[in-house]
Amino acid sequence: MANISYLRPTFKPEHSAQRLHERLTQPGHLRRNWGWYAGGGGLVVTLLAVLVVGAVVLAASRASLSTDPSALAQIGLPLGGGKVERVSVVTGPHSAPVPVQVRGGRLWPRGLVQAHQSVSVDVVVKRPGWIGWLAGGTERLRLTLITPSASLREHYLTLRSGAPLVLSFKQPVQAVAYGPPGRLVRHLLTAPRGELTVPHSGDAGTIAVAAAPRSWETSTPALVSWFPAGAGAAAVATPAPGGSILPLTKITLAFSKPVADVLGSSMPAVSPATPGHWHTVSSHAIAFEPEGYGYGLGAKVTVGLPHGVRLVGAQQATGGAWSVPAGSTRRLQQLLAQLGYLPLSFNSAGTNIASTPAAQEAAAIHPPAGSFSWRYPNVPASLRSMWSPGASGVMTRGALMAFENDHGLTADGLAGSAVWRSLIGADLSGRRSTSGYSYVMASTGSQSLSLWHNGHTVLTTPVNTGISSQPTATGTYPVYEHISSGTMSGTNPDGSHYNDTGIQFISYFNGGDALHAFTRAQYGFPQSLGCIEMALGPAGQVWPYTPIGTLVHVA
Numbered sequence: 220m221a222n223i224s225y226l227r228p229t230f231k232p233e234h235s236a237q238r239l240h241e242r243l244t245q246p247g248h249l250r251r252n253w254g255w256y257a258g259g260g261g262l263v264v265t266l267l268a269v270l271v272v273g274a275v276v277l278a279a280s281r282a283s284l285s286t287d288p289s290a291l292a293q294i295g296l297p298l299g300g301g302k303v304e305r306v307s308v309v310t311g312p313h314s315a316p317v318p319v320q321v322r323g324g325r326l327w328p329r330g331l332v333q334a335h336q337s338v339s340v341d342v343v344v345k346r347p348g349w350i351g352w353l354a355g356g357t358e359r360l361r362l363t364l365i366t367p368s369a370s371l372r373e374h375y376l377t378l379r380s381g382a383p384l385v386l387s388f389k390q391p392v393q394a395v396a397y398g399p400p401g402r403l404v405r406h407l408l409t410a411p412r413g414e415l416t417v418p419h420s421g422d423a424g425t426i427a428v429a430a431a432p433r434s435w436e437t438s439t440p441a442l443v444s445w446f447p448a449g450a451g452a453a454a455v456a457t458p459a460p461g462g463s464i465l466p467l468t469k470i471t472l473a474f475s476k477p478v479a480d481v482l483g484s485s486m487p488a489v490s491p492a493t494p495g496h497w498h499t500v501s502s503h504a505i506a507f508e509p510e511g512y513g514y515g516l517g518a519k520v521t522v523g524l525p526h527g528v529r530l531v532g533a534q535q536a537t538g539g540a541w542s543v544p545a546g547s548t549r550r551l552q553q554l555l556a557q558l559g560y561l562p563l564s565f566n567s568a569g570t571n572i573a574s575t576p577a578a579q580e581a582a583a584i585h586p587p588a589g590s591f592s593w594r595y596p597n598v599p600a601s602l603r604s605m606w607s608p609g610a611s612g613v614m615t616r617g618a619l620m621a622f623e624n625d626h627g628l629t630a631d632g633l634a635g636s637a638v639w640r641s642l643i644g645a646d647l648s649g650r651r652s653t654s655g656y657s658y659v660m661a662s663t664g665s666q667s668l669s670l671w672h673n674g675h676t677v678l679t680t681p682v683n684t685g686i687s688s689q690p691t692a693t694g695t696y697p698v699y700e701h702i703s704s705g706t707m708s709g710t711n712p713d714g715s716h717y718n719d720t721g722i723q724f725i726s727y728f729n730g731g732d733a734l735h736a737f738t739r740a741q742y743g744f745p746q747s748l749g750c751i752e753m754a755l756g757p758a759g760q761v762w763p764y765t766p767i768g769t770l771v772h773v774a
Contacts, residue, residue: 282344284360289433290325291332292340292362297347304357305343310336327435334431334438335368367432375473375503376445384419384445388412392430400427400440400457407434422447423531425455425473442504446475452528454481459532460539466513466580470522470541471506472530478505481528487538488523491515491636512576512643515636516583517545546583546639549609551619553586554642559652560618560768562598563591563606579643595656595674601772602658602671605695613770617697621768625652630699630767657764659734659771661751663691666743668734668751670761677764680757681743684773685732688712689748691773692729698769700727703762707735709748723755724762728771734761 283295294303308317310332317338318329326340340362346355369390378384386397391411396403408415411432419426427440444455457471458464470489474481478499486497486505495509507522514520523538524530533539556565567589572582591608605614616632623630626641634642645651655673662668663684670677685691689712702725708718709731727733732749736758739746746752751773753761765771 282342282346282358282360284340284342284362286362286364287325290322290327291319291338291366291435292326292364294321294324294326294342294344294360296324296344297358300347302345303342304345305341307341308338310338314339330435331437332366332435334366334433334436336366337363338366339363366436368438369430369432371428371430371441371443374441374443374501375475376443377448377475378422378445379448380422383416384443386415386417386428386430386443388414388430390432392432393434394431394436396429396437396440397426400425400442403427403429403440405437419445421531423453423455423475425457425459442471442473444473444504452476452481454524454528454530456522456530456532456539458541460530460541461532461534462541464514464520464541464543465584466515466518466543467509467577468513468541469506469508470520471500471504472522472524473500473504474528475503477502482525490521490523491518493520512580512636512640514543516543516580516639517634518543518636543636544584546580546634547586547609548611548615550583550586551634551642552591552608552615553589554646555615555618555622556591558622558642558645558650559655560622561614562594562602562656562658564594566590566592574647576643576647579647580639583639583643597674599658599660599671601660601695601774602770605770613695613697617768617770619768620697620699621652621654621766624767632697654766657769659761659765659769661691661771661773663693663745663773666745668753668757668761670764672764678757678760680753680761683737683739683742683744683746683752685747685749686712686745690745691732691747691749691751693773694729695770695772696728696732698726698728698734698765698767698771700725700733701762701766707731707733707750711748724753724758726762726765726769726771734758734765734771 282297282301285293287293303321306319306321306326308319308326309315310317317332319326320329332338342360344358344360346358367390369388369392372387372389376384391413393408393411394405395408395415396405397417398404417426423446425442425444428443429438429440431438442457446453453475455473458468472487489507491514493509493514494511495507497505497507500506520541520543521538530539552561553565555561556563567587569587572578572587605612619634620630620632622642623638626645628638628641658671660669660671661682661684666682666684667679668682669679704721704723705725706718706720707722708716710716723736725733725735734751734753736755737752738755739752742754
């Protein structure tokens with residue numbers, strides 16, 4: 220039987236070391252290994268060099284987009300040149316586009332951009348051919364920035380007589396607009412400056428100033444007020460007192476001393492009583508913000524100040540006054556036509572007026588363009604002859620009286636601020652007249668009366684007009700009082716007095732002259748003392764068609 224062992228032979232380190240030494244010291248073996256080491260090292264160096272050059276080329280192939288001290292931004296092109304293929308600039312919460320042009324690698328806005336505004340710039344650059352093959356044909360760059368802004372150091376200045384008005388800014392500015400509020404003139408400076416002397420007139424006043432660090436920027440105006448040196452309190456109003464304002468114009472008062480020292484805890488009184496509120500602008504200024512319909516069209520606005528406070532430019536010692544333009548006759552006619560109080564329709568030629576009190580009041584002062592057309596056929600010639608767009612007349616007055624009567628106002632045919640508010644309110648809410656349009660024609664020659672309504676003659680009836688000693692006055696008059704029955708009194712031609720009770724269907728149109736029922740044996744010839752008398756039946760038919768404002772034409 221054979222002896223088999225599964226144990227490994229005993230390991231002797233000295234034998235292995237000897238064999239390794241013999242192999243390494245053989246001449247052929249040494250030559251082969253040193254050649255391998257030399258070739259491998261050269262390859263590594265070459266690869267490292269290629270990688271370094273590639274990294275440099277890739278780094279140089281990148282374009283750049285950064286801010287610029289003068290322009291909006293600047294573009295750096297890659298090694299070997301390149302081309303700006305597309306530029307997109309937007310601003311604001313709705314990403315409004317900002318037109319720009321590229322000059323010398325810099326982006327310049329074509330128009331004005333608001334200061335302190337977020338702007339996003341996107342640029343696509345096309346790389347040159349050999350770099351494009353290595354790094355890609357195009358590169359997209361994006362930059363978001365806030366346009367720079369500047370602010371005034373002082374808003375309230377005390378000046379010695381004849382001293383210049385020097386504006387000081389916290390940041391150097393290159394674009395400055397200044398002047399009366401709402402009429403600023405823009406100026407570009409040759410180089411950014413921290414101070415600027417501006418022209419002014421008077422010992423006290425206010426100007427608006429809008430300044431920006433860049434030539435292509437604009438900014439929101441701020442007010443600067445100056446006062447004469449002295450111990451007394453002075454105030455400057457914006458707009459200046461004595462001028463014209465709109466119904467919703469804000470009135471700002473700037474004081475030479477802190478508001479609390481001048482007014483205490485009370486705010487100035489505004490007349491007429493106007494919905495709105497005073498709010499603090501700064502330690503030296505307050506502003507009144509009207510609301511709703513504001514002061515009203517045609518109003519005279521006053522703001523009272525304590526005794527001892529001088530309001531610069533005011534004609535009165537205790538405050539200032541402003542005037543609001545009255546609404547135009549043309550716009551009055553347009554609204555009355557739209558609401559159905561005239562026998563005409565109005566067709567606007569422009570865009571619709573916004574459904575707000577402010578827009579409607581502005582349209583009352585500056586009426587929109589458009590044309591009028593007759594609503595009904597067979598309009599009587601005498602009625603047509605009364606119409607004149609833009610000119611006040613009896614037709615417009617009668618229509619306004621009808622509107623006033625329908626809306627609980629004094630029916631005097633005068634368009635005051637309360638009437639304008641009611642007219643605009645009715646137009647905004649669509650409250651149109653449903654009565655149609657009536658017109659009464661009475662003839663002293665034929666002693667007859669015709670009632671025309673909405674394009675049709677409703678009736679013609681004989682009447683009695685005034686006798687020769689007290690004739691019915693000719694002309695056209697709006698009905699000013701409309702009662703179903705009443706007492707009529709006056710003086711007879713012989714000097715005696717009459718007092719007739721129970722007279723029915725009365726419509727007064729000219730002083731004591733009225734349309735009414737009066738029982739007589741005959742009709743068709745002069746018998747009255749100036750009134751237009753009808754039999755009871757026809758008078759009852761006419762009366763519902765002759766409310767306040769209805770025109771009565773006597774010829």
